Amino acid sequence: MVRTGGYAARLPVLGALLAAVAVVSGACSSTTDGQPLTIGDVAGLPVTHFESGLRPDAPKPDVRIQGITGSTEDRLAAAAIADVTDYWAQTLPAVFRQRFAPVGRLLSYDPDGTKVEVCGGSTADAAMNAFYCPPEDMVAWDRKLLLPLLRERFGPMAIVTVLGHEYGHAIQYRLGPKAGIDENTSTIVKEQQADCFTGTYFRWMAENNSEYFVVSTSEGLNQVLASLFFIRDEAGQSASDHGAHGSAFDRTYAFQLGFERGAERCAAIDQADVDARITEQPFHPEDNNDGDAPINEEMMALVQQSLDQAFAGAGVDGPRIVAGGGSCPDGPATPPATYCPDTNTVSIDLAELYQLGQPVDREAEFEGTESAGGLGDFAAFAEVASRYTQGIQQGVGATLDDANAGLRTACLVGAWAGAADGDGNVLRLSPGDLDEAIAELLRPRSLIAADVNGHPVANGFARVEALRVGYLKGSEPCTRQYG
Template sequence: MRRRLVAVAAAMSVLGASACSTEIQGEIRSEGTIAGLPITHFESGMKPSAPQPELTIENVSNTEDDRLAAAAIADVSAFWAEQFPQHFDQPFEPVGKLMSYDSNTDKIDVCGATTADVAMNAFYCPPEDLVAWDRGTLLPLLREKFGPMAVVTVLGHEFGHAVQYRLGPKAGVDQQTSTIVKEQQADCFTGAYFRWIAEERSQYFDVSTSEGLNQVLASLFFIRDSPGQSHAADGAHGTAFDRTYAFQLGFEADAAKCATIDQADVDARITERPFDPDDAGMGDITVNDQTLGLLQQSLDESFAGAGVPGPKIVNQGGSCPGGVSTPPASYCEDTNTVTVDMAALAELGQPIDREAEFTGQGSGGLGDFAAFAEVVSRYVQGIQVGLNVPVDNANAGLRTACLVGAWTAAIDHPGAALRPSPGDLDEAIAELMLPRSLISADVNGHPAVNGFARIEALRLGYFDGSGACSSKYP
């Protein structure tokens, strides 16, 4: 986050009331649906009954990752064979060439790229109509960290690029089309493909709408641009916030909607941008008493229009002696305070170590915004309690994540006590992907069921404001 010395009020609209219920503390809520589909819980991956793919793959091995890749390619090809006539009134021409390689041992010279260029990568090469993937490093890393559906995600994305070049003007893609537009379309096409799998139309894969989609979104988070990159840069893929938006758009709409993504659409909503000159510390500030004081100032001004006293943020251990505790930050209704465990928040607020993400040996820090957003989530519980809005019903966790998004957008203006920096929204997404996310939890610490619904709620508040939070999550 960026800190400023002068604050300007940013009033936000306030919620209306609805009915109340209670639940055992700690249980993850499973009410509702995910984009109109039932919430399901099972191990996602290849079906035991999956057929043997009939594909010609250059340099293919008998490894688990190549078997998974071959099934993914056969499956996404079947998806597009169905979708092209349905949405674009033309047949789908199969990709002309498929290639597997091991960047640790193979000498690669394809599409003008060398082994060094394609290590830890998967790509589509238009001149050769080629989809290729690194079975030596990339695929096993994704499978081990996020499960088999992460491999399917990457190859589904690369086929999305093949789709663009087959559609041409129907997707608005030509040699002048920016990288970010092509990447957003490919992520959206991937979302449409995964909807097809979730609807049980795939011969090869099953994906649950809870843990399975979490694997997919986690892999999109993992393969994101670093904070401070401009979306206008050649090679830009987007932030995790931008990538998950495009995937969810495809999952909730269809492939035809994905083909409408153009430069104007991207310019209007994309969040990837360079750091400002005054972004000291590459966008991360220390979480301490002073910066939580700035957070208090920001929240009080943002919610001044609510007409109720906002809770005070106090460094008193993160637990409520007389009520439910959700450390490292808890809303204590009897004292109207948000009590925090400063040491735990400061640890959470350590910058994300991008190199350590590949090894799993990082400090556990998710960035300053993840820590601040957890406190914000408890503060908005107090605002809602003051307005007699229930904070322990099925919608409360998603409404909370939505309000955190609305506050984030409302403070993004010159002169604010705190302003979001590039990468902050991705830090919030990292927290939302935690099994026990506090940003998406009700007052008792019950998180919403999965990352898909949580991220969607944050995004709704960010783009549409707090009024949308009460409408969507009454």
């Protein structure tokens, strides 16, 4: 996040922010002290908690894979290919009235092992990769580096996610005109469609249709979203670049679109659809330090100003951001930022926010080692904003200590981010900022999607969706959808 070149006009008022008194949604919710809150459903499915992965009684995959080994990763990959094949064998005729043919060639390779010539290149040059090759109708994956890293970092469903995505590309080419795919289709459209198709596959799995896998709608889908976050493009890449896959915000959006709306909606994704909502963009000439702002008192004063302007239409006094160690004298403590209802202040621990706001260490991410960095500046600012919006919610009489409050808070943080992404703002989002917020939302103890006591909503799917709703649609849906 960066300060704009000049302070011109007021931020766009967020409009009718909240009803005078918020009505708690009728969805079922529960809370255990110190534990995440469970509420409602996930796109119409119950919120479930169990270990996701390969079924103990899963059949032996009837697929022929070149180079396959007996490793855990290859066994998961083989099951994933067999499973996603079953899904599309049912879906292609049912949705698109088209006969299905499975992918013609499957390849598991070690980039450091025997070289295999594929798709005009070599597996020796395809480390940390999985891909679909249209001329050979082939799905291939790196079993030595990529799949073990995904499984160790995010669990078994990360492998299923990646291979589901690659199979989605094969489906695109089978659909052709029905998916709007031809030689002129941009990479970003193809990638958004493939992520969307992956979402439809996981919906089918979450509905207990898979013979091979089970996935919970809480921790299981969290693994999926975390793996999509991991394979995001670098901040500052342009969506028009050849090979662009999208930011984490873009990729999770497409996955959730498929999960919620189905394969037919995915096939309707075209350039106009992508251009209207894609967030991936190159850095602005004024984005110093790759858009990473310092976490200091001056920036916190600008965050205060930005929030005050954004929520000026709420008709209540926004809280003051104060140096208070991240806790309240007689109230909750959710460091590094805490909303204190008695004084209508946001108490912050600047030193802890500084650590959280350090740039993401991408090298450590890919090495699977402990990151020396943080989550980025916007993750820190968004945590402060989440506590600020608690004050706005209290001012209009909304409940602060249930799961609706957590989702409403994430939505309002998204609305603030959307307001700060317009013209003439005291602060402006930089490429990667929304991804930093998603990284925070996917943490077990996310503060952006937490109530006043720091209890986050249990499932990351709902957290990310709430932020996206606010960012794309403003504050009005935050009340309508989240009570």
